[in-house]
Amino acid sequence: MSGAVCRRASPCRVQRGAALLLVLWLIALLTALVGGFALTARVEQMQGRVLVRGLAAQNAARAGIEYALSRAVQTDPRRQWRADGRPYQWRYADAAVEVSLVDEDGKVDINQADAALLAALLRAAGAEARQAEQLAGAIVDWRDPDLLTQPVGGGEDPDYASAGLPYGAKDAEFESVAELEQVLGFTPALYALIEPHVTVYTGRQQPEPTFASAQVLTALGMDGAQVTEQRRRWDPSSGPPPPGLPGGAALNAGSSGTYSIDSRARLADGREAVLRVVVRTGGSSVPGMAYTPLRWEEGASPR
Numbered sequence: 112m113s114g115a116v117c118r119r120a121s122p123c124r125v126q127r128g129a130a131l132l133l134v135l136w137l138i139a140l141l142t143a144l145v146g147g148f149a150l151t152a153r154v155e156q157m158q159g160r161v162l163v164r165g166l167a168a169q170n171a172a173r174a175g176i177e178y179a180l181s182r183a184v185q186t187d188p189r190r191q192w193r194a195d196g197r198p199y200q201w202r203y204a205d206a207a208v209e210v211s212l213v214d215e216d217g218k219v220d221i222n223q224a225d226a227a228l229l230a231a232l233l234r235a236a237g238a239e240a241r242q243a244e245q246l247a248g249a250i251v252d253w254r255d256p257d258l259l260t261q262p263v264g265g266g267e268d269p270d271y272a273s274a275g276l277p278y279g280a281k282d283a284e285f286e287s288v289a290e291l292e293q294v295l296g297f298t299p300a301l302y303a304l305i306e307p308h309v310t311v312y313t314g315r316q317q318p319e320p321t322f323a324s325a326q327v328l329t330a331l332g333m334d335g336a337q338v339t340e341q342r343r344r345w346d347p348s349s350g351p352p353p354p355g356l357p358g359g360a361a362l363n364a365g366s367s368g369t370y371s372i373d374s375r376a377r378l379a380d381g382r383e384a385v386l387r388v389v390v391r392t393g394g395s396s397v398p399g400m401a402y403t404p405l406r407w408e409e410g411a412s413p414r
Contacts, residue, residue: 172384172386175203176374180402215312216367219330245263245296253282286311310371312405342354
């Protein structure tokens with residue numbers, strides 16, 4: 112009799128065990144779902160924080176551009192920032208901002224400089240002598256309308272074809288400094304050496320030493336390191352006249368109003384943003400802007 116009772120009770124135990132197993136599976140499923148939602152929310156929160164901090168750093172770097180332009184036009188020498196490449200430190204909210212600006216007149220215009228100056232600049236920047244002559248010739252051949260290769264090297268259409276390049280010399284002026292990367296013989300490393308010292312915005316055959324880098328001054332036949340050190344030590348607010356150059360010219364030329372500006376902002380949490388721009392002051396076609404952007408590069412360093 113007791114055996115019959117056990118047999119009749121067995122299906123009940125099976126049902127209770129199945130129900131318990133189902134409940135445990137449901138709990139595990141709900142736990143996984145809740146954990147997945149929590150992980151997704153956490154990831155989205157972190158992504159949002161990165162985006163917000165990145166935007167804050169970018170705005171701080173943009174503020175550095177605006178502030179540098181306001182200081183560059185100051186007439187009080189104690190407040191004026193000089194456009195010769197020296198770095199200036201500034202605080203904007205919780206960001207540490209480092210800004211340097213260079214008047215474009217202090218750079219070598221690759222549309223106007225002759226081959227001798229271009230070669231001298233390339234040598235001063237680190238290129239070998241023969242390589243510098245060939246690259247300078249190629250720059251001139253790129254922009255001039257004739258089909259004659261420069262005596263020291265250069266590059267016209269047949270030279271580009273021999274090098275396996277699907278294009279020839281442009282036979283027109285450079286529209287941007289970045290076009291140098293297409294000139295025969297240029298490599299990314301060579302371009303990086305010369306890029307900070309050249310421009311397409313001045314129309315000058317000779318750069319202005321007041322704003323020139325040590326490499327440009329060396330290309331002009333001066334002691335670049337000595338001149339830049341004299342320029343760094345000169346404090347116009349204390350009264351002495353500006354340092355002079357060989358021949359008697361003083362380093363006090365007026366600004367052209369076109370500047371290269373590098374602005375790097377670093378937040379307290381290590382987030383960084385970098386802006387590298389070329390701007391021309393004196394009004395803009397864009398409402399609310401006091402300058403015209405000619406070149407604009409943005410970068411960021413996440414943490």
